[in-house]
Amino acid sequence: MEFAIISALNGVTYGLLLFMVSAGLTLIFGMMGVLNFAHASFYMLGAYVAYAVSSIFGFWTGVIVAPIVTGLIGMAVERFLLPKVHKHGHAHELLLTFGLALIIEELVKLFFGDFPVNYQMPASLRFSAFHIFGADYPFYRLFIGGVAVVMFTALWLLLTRTRTGIVVRAAERLPAMAEALGHNIPMVFMFVFGTGAALAGLAGAVAGAFYPTNPNMGLELGVIVFVVVVVGGLGSLKGSLLASLLIGLFSSFAVGLDWSLAKLLGLVGLGEWARSIGGLMTLELSSVSATIPFALMLIVLLVRPAGLMGERN
Amino acid sequence: MKRFAMIAATSAAALSASALHAEPLKIGIIESLSGAQTSTGRLYANAVAYGVAQINAAGGFNGEPVEVIEYDNAGGAPDAANKFRQAVADGVDIIFQGASSAIAGQLTEDVRKHNLRNPGKEVMFINLGGEAMELTGEKCQFYHFRFTTTAPMRVNALVGAMKKSGDLGEKAYSINQNYSWGQDMQAAVQTAAANGGYEIVGEVLHDVNKIQDFAPFVARLKSAEPDTVFTGNWSNDLLLLMKATGDAGLNVKFATAYLDQPGNIANAGATSLGHYIANNYENAATDGAFAEDYKKATGHYPIFVEGHSAFAVGALQQALGTLDFKGGDINVTSIAQALENTTYETPVGPVSVRKEDHQTIRPVVVSKVVKNAKYPADGTDMGFETVEVIPGEQAIYPVQDSCKMQRPDS
Amino acid sequence: MTNMRNLILGAVFLVLLIAVPPLLDLAWQNALVNILIASLFALAFNLLIGQAGLLSFGHAAYFGIGAFAALHLMIAVENGLPFPTPLLPLAGAAAGLTVGLIAGYFATMRSGVYFALVTLAIAELFHSLAPRLEGMFGGEAGIASMRMPWASFTFGSMLSVYYLVLAWVVICGLGLWAYTRTPFGRLTLALRDNEQRVRFLGYNAHASKVIVFAISAMVTGIAGSLLAISNETANYSLFASAVSSQVVLQTFVGGATVFLGPVLGAAAFALFSFLVSDLTRSWVLYQGLIFVLVMLYAPSGIGGVVEHHIRNRKNLDWSRLAGPYLLALAGGLLIAAGVVFLTESASILFGEEYAMARQGANGGLPAYELFGLIWKPLSFVTWTVPAALLAGGGVVLMRARREIGAIWDSKGHGARPAAKSASMGGAA
Known part of the structure; x- marks a missing residue:
């Protein structure tokens, strides 16, 4: 019970962090059909900008400046780079963002080195939120989750309740029609891309102070974020929230489970046989918990490519 | 015209001079100088460069300064294989490497095959950091020397020192990375249980440097209620684990192998206080003479792997001192044999090579993180205080049965 | 044939x-x-x-x-x-x-x-x-x-x-x-x-x-x-x-x-x-830059550009093209030199060894060595060199691009290889 409750708490907060990063990615894909390989790089960039700024102007300034910087860079990418390859199709857009990811990672290494940098949360946030089963629960984890919830609500309201949201959704469904009605569609796209990048930057600025900020953080999270977005349904904000929580909870619980195929087969009396085979059969779930998300993504892609909540292929 | 004559004269002089030159000893450093392990690779390269500078300051070898060539293996075994061939083409005699067991495995195989195929042109490999047991087990060979500890040595030292200082407790937990090094650590923790008088209340092997969130592991660890947590984790896996444990406010002692990796102390902050590490060398365990000299040469005190890597070159220097090729061809097999018979006195104690498997018998330093340390780490006020220096004979473990070494002289 | x-x-x-x-x-x-x-x-x-x-x-x-x-x-x-x-x-x-x-x-x-x-x-x-x-x-x-x-x-x-x-x-x-x-x-x-x-x-x-x-x-x-x-x-x-x-x-x-x-x-x-x-330690960065430049300016890659020229070799006035192409190459090389200079300088100035050198110089900014020359980080010259390389290269490249474009267009052979020069500039 104790393990279940703590794991659930951890899973939800980690899931919310995943959501913060994946929200921007899914927004961009939903609107523009561009699978942005550089998205996790914006996450990393956000953490580094926040680190650089906060070392001079304090933590909160860093958290505010980081999304602005990444948002502006995102807008520049959308405005100046993507249109150049747009006519060659989505594959080229994807390849361009892939190249950008490479460059951003290397530039970060160039200026900040290969070590993790010392980006810390302020002492005012470093306290225990409550005491549970003899262990402290860090407030900052709740803070990360809270930022994600606020972000989700704001995005949701913006898209469904405001005039801007209507224009954005119109631009997604019927860009030609929206343009004919006098809306500046390229502006809308640029705004959306910038917002997506800014969200990733904000996630980096907030999470980088809790998890180490290092040049591999984008790479490490990037693939998982793809999994989230695919499982949730490319382009579906609700879907990626659901998938983030699912994967967060899964990776939290998998750690405590020593299940293996051999154990499963043991239930029907084939345990000995399975153990004699070894290999895949005896791998414990806890030792392959990082593998499972990819298997999940593969299954979703093959069985239901629209994902849990997506509407189209 | 006059200028032309001068050029001709100088080049002729250079030519005749080079004809008289002896064959220099060439050292190749095949390290991770780009990619994720760059920072560690750089430290190994720095230390070897320092060590070679010492040899050259003492007059070099074979009448020539020793040459050092750096090769970047980009952190991968295939690239290391390429760079090994490049090194052979450049005439390298001795290879140094440290930042990965997988690469050490590739290099020791490459060296073995090269020596089989090219008798008389042998190359030897000094392993500074590949701690996988199989390198002195199944893969052991005459031309490979391991100048660092292995998991049993570190764990034995930790158990001994922590027991003496009363920090060990009766319940131990082992959390390690799921690959040979982590598995070696886990096995070593099991082996040492009887001696240390503790019970293992939990064991975890997890993915290597892929986990973002260690809180679930800490939840599992917490429910086992251990006193001491043994971990061979390095890089992110150690940092995240310690931070998550610190955030949960758990009162456990960590017994680690890589807490001294640069950035760890600064990043973990006060969370790291009171935890233990066993490694090859610590400045605080010495009279400081070596540390000061190193600082004079490189601008900083030796950190992380720099100390013991410099000593490996020191041992080589001592071995070279017993040889004289009279300016002629360099015989790597003789150097290897000389190195086998070398006992090198480091500031923390003697280091010698065990002939059966070419593992070095070496002292292990056990330290603890304290405030206001003599040699602060990462620009903080914290650092390592020596708890005990375990002599080599006490830390060493028996030769593995799997080692069947072919000797050139037998 | x-x-x-x-x-x-x-x-x-x-x-x-x-x-x-x-x-x-x-x-x-x-x-x-x-x-x-x-x-x-x-x-x-x-x-x-x-x-x-x-x-x-x-x-x-x-x-x-x-x-x-x-x-x-x-x-x-x-x-x-x-x-x-x-x-x-x-x-x-x-x-x-x-x-x-x-x-x-x-x-x-x-x-x-x-x-x-x-x-x-x-x-x-x-x-x-x-x-x-x-x-x-x-x-x-x-x-x-x-x-x-x-x-x-x-x-x-x-x-x-x-x-x-x-x-x-x-x-x-x-x-x-x-x-x-x-x-x-x-x-x-x-x-x-x-x-x-x-x-x-x-x-x-x-x-x-x-x-x-x-x-x-x-x-x-x-x-x-x-x-x-x-x-x-x-x-x-x-x-x-x-x-x-x-x-x-x-x-x-x-x-x-x-x-x-x-x-x-x-x-x-x-x-x-x-x-x-x-x-260089920035090899992967250069790779990424080359890749992005090719994606932007020569989406059909080096091979595509070469093939395009081979296909049109009979229709092209090579004697007229040679000049602008050389100009483009020169421009590309200038820009590449500027980028390499900046990258390598950054790699040194933000590197660990330089940080140690700074400790030695009591927090000052000591000079560093690059391409066999000594550069002072705070000197005007140090940053004029790459700026001049980049600006000069840019101007030369723009001009070459205009001329090349004019020649190709006058042949009326549809899309010329979009700014081939830029892809060459990246390939340094």
Whole structure:
């Protein structure tokens, strides 16, 4: 019970962090059909900008400046780079963002080195939120989750309740029609891309102070974020929230489970046989918990490519 | 015209001079100088460069300064294989490497095959950091020397020192990375249980440097209620684990192998206080003479792997001192044999090579993180205080049965 | 006529490939082996993207599988199995084909971005599971073997490995080229351009795609097995995403639409990494910059630009073009020099050694050495040099681009290779 409750708490907060990063990615894909390989790089960039700024102007300034910087860079990418390859199709857009990811990672290494940098949360946030089963629960984890919830609500309201949201959704469904009605569609796209990048930057600025900020953080999270977005349904904000929580909870619980195929087969009396085979059969779930998300993504892609909540292929 | 004559004269002089030159000893450093392990690779390269500078300051070898060539293996075994061939083409005699067991495995195989195929042109490999047991087990060979500890040595030292200082407790937990090094650590923790008088209340092997969130592991660890947590984790896996444990406010002692990796102390902050590490060398365990000299040469005190890597070159220097090729061809097999018979006195104690498997018998330093340390780490006020220096004979473990070494002289 | 000339050109090239390597040292022979393997890998990869329009982000899976299969066979040979060493890549081919058929069956159920994601997920599965399956992949240390003599060949020297690799690469390359000429090869082209139409013509689009995928995986497996033969080891890092992305970079920089384009890209990158990777720590950054510039300004890659010129060679006034092209080259080199200067300066100024030097200088900014000269970080000159290089290069390049554009447009040959000069500028 104790393990279940703590794991659930951890899973939800980690899931919310995943959501913060994946929200921007899914927004961009939903609107523009561009699978942005550089998205996790914006996450990393956000953490580094926040680190650089906060070392001079304090933590909160860093958290505010980081999304602005990444948002502006995102807008520049959308405005100046993507249109150049747009006519060659989505594959080229994807390849361009892939190249950008490479460059951003290397530039970060160039200026900040290969070590993790010392980006810390302020002492005012470093306290225990409550005491549970003899262990402290860090407030900052709740803070990360809270930022994600606020972000989700704001995005949701913006898209469904405001005039801007209507224009954005119109631009997604019927860009030609929206343009004919006098809306500046390229502006809308640029705004959306910038917002997506800014969200990733904000996630980096907030999470980088809790998890180490290092040049591999984008790479490490990037693939998982793809999994989230695919499982949730490319382009579906609700879907990626659901998938983030699912994967967060899964990776939290998998750690405590020593299940293996051999154990499963043991239930029907084939345990000995399975153990004699070894290999895949005896791998414990806890030792392959990082593998499972990819298997999940593969299954979703093959069985239901629209994902849990997506509407189209 | 006059200028032309001068050029001709100088080049002729250079030519005749080079004809008289002896064959220099060439050292190749095949390290991770780009990619994720760059920072560690750089430290190994720095230390070897320092060590070679010492040899050259003492007059070099074979009448020539020793040459050092750096090769970047980009952190991968295939690239290391390429760079090994490049090194052979450049005439390298001795290879140094440290930042990965997988690469050490590739290099020791490459060296073995090269020596089989090219008798008389042998190359030897000094392993500074590949701690996988199989390198002195199944893969052991005459031309490979391991100048660092292995998991049993570190764990034995930790158990001994922590027991003496009363920090060990009766319940131990082992959390390690799921690959040979982590598995070696886990096995070593099991082996040492009887001696240390503790019970293992939990064991975890997890993915290597892929986990973002260690809180679930800490939840599992917490429910086992251990006193001491043994971990061979390095890089992110150690940092995240310690931070998550610190955030949960758990009162456990960590017994680690890589807490001294640069950035760890600064990043973990006060969370790291009171935890233990066993490694090859610590400045605080010495009279400081070596540390000061190193600082004079490189601008900083030796950190992380720099100390013991410099000593490996020191041992080589001592071995070279017993040889004289009279300016002629360099015989790597003789150097290897000389190195086998070398006992090198480091500031923390003697280091010698065990002939059966070419593992070095070496002292292990056990330290603890304290405030206001003599040699602060990462620009903080914290650092390592020596708890005990375990002599080599006490830390060493028996030769593995799997080692069947072919000797050139037998 | 053209065919004849191509044939002669090819023959001359082949003779050079056979005759020159004995004169080279071990390092160069090894570099050539890597270039050949990378070329075959890129050719196989390009069968998917260039021919069938399928962008795979997980080709490392088949490369690695091929390597491990060949190595397991090598171990069997070492233990006495009578199997000729030169035929070891057959194991890679078989393994690549088998895994390719299975993976291809599932992957080609999807298209576009989804296809790319399926291939990515498959490769990640291999990468994360391989170190766990020690029996097959030997843990993180991998498995190792040794080339056994066969007939009168010992395969001890790099040179003999080179000839073995060369033979396999030439045979597979010719096979792939012949494949593109078969009716089925034409069909895959049609799949890329208009899948709907292929279906209406009565072909089974899915089955065709699976076959293309499997062939590509098979040849990739051969490339992997050649690497295994050369290195005599393999470990799970062969499945890493870096391997997958490297082949994507090479293929697109070389040009996916031209048959030999990927070979150009692979050769250029492998050669560069051999020559440059020990000189600079920013090698990967330059690779990324080159890739992005090519994507932006020459989407058909180096090969596409070259082919475009060859196709129009009769209609072009080369004497008029030569000047502006040289100008463009000069501009590109200037910009490249500026970028390299800035990058290397940053790499020094933000590096660890400089931080130590600063400690030595009590927090001041000591001068640093670059390209054999001493530069002061706070001096006006230090930053004027790269600024002048960049600005000058930019101006020269703009002018060259205008002139080149005018000449091409006056020929009325439709789209000229968009700002070829810029791609050349990146290639420094």
